[in-house]
Amino acid sequence: MVDNDRATTSHIRDNFRSNEFSIVSRMERWFQQATSEECDAMLSLQLDYRFAGDVFTTMWWTLFQRMGFKHTGLRYELPASFPSEKRKEYGANDMYKLLDSFAIPQLVSSYQKEETKSETIASMTPEEARWWKRIRRELIFHKFHTDIEARAVKRRPGNSGRSRKRIPTHKSKSAGKYSKKNGFATDAGAELYIRKTSKHAKHARANKKFDQEHEIVFPSIEEYATAALDYQKDDLRALEESYYPTFGEWRFLTATNQSLLFYGVGSKQSLLNKFVEMELKPDGDVLVINGFDKAVAIELILDLIVHKWLNGRDVLVDAYETHLIRDQGSTLTNGISFPRHGDPLLVQRAIAIGRELSHQVLTTLRPLYVVIHSIDGIGLRNHTAQEALAALIYHSRTAVLGQNAIRLVASIDHVNGPLLMWDSTLNASFQWSWKRVSTYRPYIDEVMDSKLPDGQKVTNRKRGTATTTEQRHQKTKQSTFDVLASLAPRLTQSLHQLVRLQVEQKLEWVEYSALKKKCQLNFTVSSDNQLRVFLRELMDHGIVVSDNGNPRYRVPYGTAGLKQILNFKKSS
Numbered sequence: 001m002v003d004n005d006r007a008t009t010s011h012i013r014d015n016f017r018s019n020e021f022s023i024v025s026r027m028e029r030w031f032q033q034a035t036s037e038e039c040d041a042m043l044s045l046q047l048d049y050r051f052a053g054d055v056f057t058t059m060w061w062t063l064f065q066r067m068g069f070k071h072t073g074l075r076y077e078l079p080a081s082f083p084s085e086k087r088k089e090y091g092a093n094d095m096y097k098l099l100d101s102f103a104i105p106q107l108v109s110s111y112q113k114e115e116t117k118s119e120t121i122a123s124m125t126p127e128e129a130r131w132w133k134r135i136r137r138e139l140i141f142h143k144f145h146t147d148i149e150a151r152a153v154k155r156r157p158g159n160s161g162r163s164r165k166r167i168p169t170h171k172s173k174s175a176g177k178y179s180k181k182n183g184f185a186t187d188a189g190a191e192l193y194i195r196k197t198s199k200h201a202k203h204a205r206a207n208k209k210f211d212q213e214h215e216i217v218f219p220s221i222e223e224y225a226t227a228a229l230d231y232q233k234d235d236l237r238a239l240e241e242s243y244y245p246t247f248g249e250w251r252f253l254t255a256t257n258q259s260l261l262f263y264g265v266g267s268k269q270s271l272l273n274k275f276v277e278m279e280l281k282p283d284g285d286v287l288v289i290n291g292f293d294k295a296v297a298i299e300l301i302l303d304l305i306v307h308k309w310l311n312g313r314d315v316l317v318d319a320y321e322t323h324l325i326r327d328q329g330s331t332l333t334n335g336i337s338f339p340r341h342g343d344p345l346l347v348q349r350a351i352a353i354g355r356e357l358s359h360q361v362l363t364t365l366r367p368l369y370v371v372i373h374s375i376d377g378i379g380l381r382n383h384t385a386q387e388a389l390a391a392l393i394y395h396s397r398t399a400v401l402g403q404n405a406i407r408l409v410a411s412i413d414h415v416n417g418p419l420l421m422w423d424s425t426l427n428a429s430f431q432w433s434w435k436r437v438s439t440y441r442p443y444i445d446e447v448m449d450s451k452l453p454d455g456q457k458v459t460n461r462k463r464g465t466a467t468t469t470e471q472r473h474q475k476t477k478q479s480t481f482d483v484l485a486s487l488a489p490r491l492t493q494s495l496h497q498l499v500r501l502q503v504e505q506k507l508e509w510v511e512y513s514a515l516k517k518k519c520q521l522n523f524t525v526s527s528d529n530q531l532r533v534f535l536r537e538l539m540d541h542g543i544v545v546s547d548n549g550n551p552r553y554r555v556p557y558g559t560a561g562l563k564q565i566l567n568f569k570k571s572s
Helices: 002-033 036-048 056-066 092-100 126-155 188-202 204-213 221-229 233-241 244-255 269-283 298-309 319-328 344-364 383-394 417-421 424-430 445-463 469-486 489-504 512-521 528-540 559-567
Strands: 259-263 285-290 331-333 336-338 368-373 406-411 432-436 552-554
Touching (some): 056 126, 244 259, 269 406, 298 344, 298 489, 298 528, 344 383, 489 528, 489 559
Parallel strands (some): 259 406, 368 406
16 A cells, blocks of 8 residues: 555656646746747746735636645645655745745845845755745746737837937048049048138138128127037937936946946036936935036035035044044055045045945935036046045945945046046045946037136127116125025035124234134134135135235125125025
């Protein structure tokens, strides 16, 4: 009797193995014949599908029964193909939990840890774990492969894929023609130039008098910008859209502690802004900085991060560590040296801010993406700014998974920018991943910042617009308050200290030493360099003026205007 039972069991196992071979072969053949989209959809389901919540009897029992599972009243017995002699009985919910435990973990953020495995899985042998994984894959395959095929068939007719537009290349009609003098003309531009110069030579005397009578008027910067915006707009948009499929790869690289640096021909501002909208904003907080603005400085960037992400609570800088830096010239932190050439106190502040955000991100689970258009701009093209940025990124690494809380995405346009700004140490701390993106878009915003004020003055002078003294005063006053509404908090505090000295001591000019002492007593600035940067930006905005040749400054308004500046509050 025992021999008969053993023979029956052996027969069942052999029979199931033959069925198993046919099932696996069918699944393998399906993957070989399916399209890449169908394979991706099936693999995604097999990795991520959750059985919990499904009705067992109506959705899955037929497939379980086909694989050899038996129903024993309230529970289900494993088939004979189970690699262990001790076959347990499970309820439907127990089997669901067991199958779901082999799915990939569903984590909200990359800063979360993977959940520990259950005791049931931990007690399994490797053969038993592989068996359950195979059962999971086969169940999902037999349940959903027909649905995947049906959806693929619906999308197939008339959908050959969106063709990528190319920028048209225009060929001259004269190219390739034979001429007696030059033979075959391979350079159509040179041939056209010869024809034009020959025509101009015939009419040189006639045009000379015309040029003297009519002065050449060049277009304004606004007209140049308008013409540049319409230049091959559709072709450039199609070229820019060709980079959209790589957005997911770029975001993944930032999660691996790599900073993205984009280079190439053309402005990359529109492309990076699209990358921010489509990928970065749903994943975390974003700070976009126009590095080409000459008023941008690293001190203002740090102030903005403290104001927005640390609730205005500035971090404390280790004075002893800063003292060691001043004496030794650098401090080694995990093999990275900070600083080498920059201001030690400013770099130490960046380190402290990065460390504070590395603790905060474990609660919010949202990284901070710092996107800098033209990291080689005038205000950031110095050793202090670059070392502070590198220290900010490097020291934001979390202690749990080692991921950066602050992730850098930047573009560069200066051909010698890397040589001017970074050495091997800074390159190692940034961990740049270089991406070439040639958008061929004109640099409009990058040059408008420095050229537009002059262009506006020339335009007004040509048109002969005249304004009274009162109108100019009201316009200047309104523009001052517009600037105050957009200033960083610490920059506004520095301006208030200057205004208070003028009002309280009734001074026409305030000495730089007195202003520096006042700001340091009120913890407005932390270094001499920081105050000079603040004053330079306020002078660029026209709010503060300096005495030529003397280190003295003042706000050029009367007592009433100064009090309005002190009482001014932002609307937000």
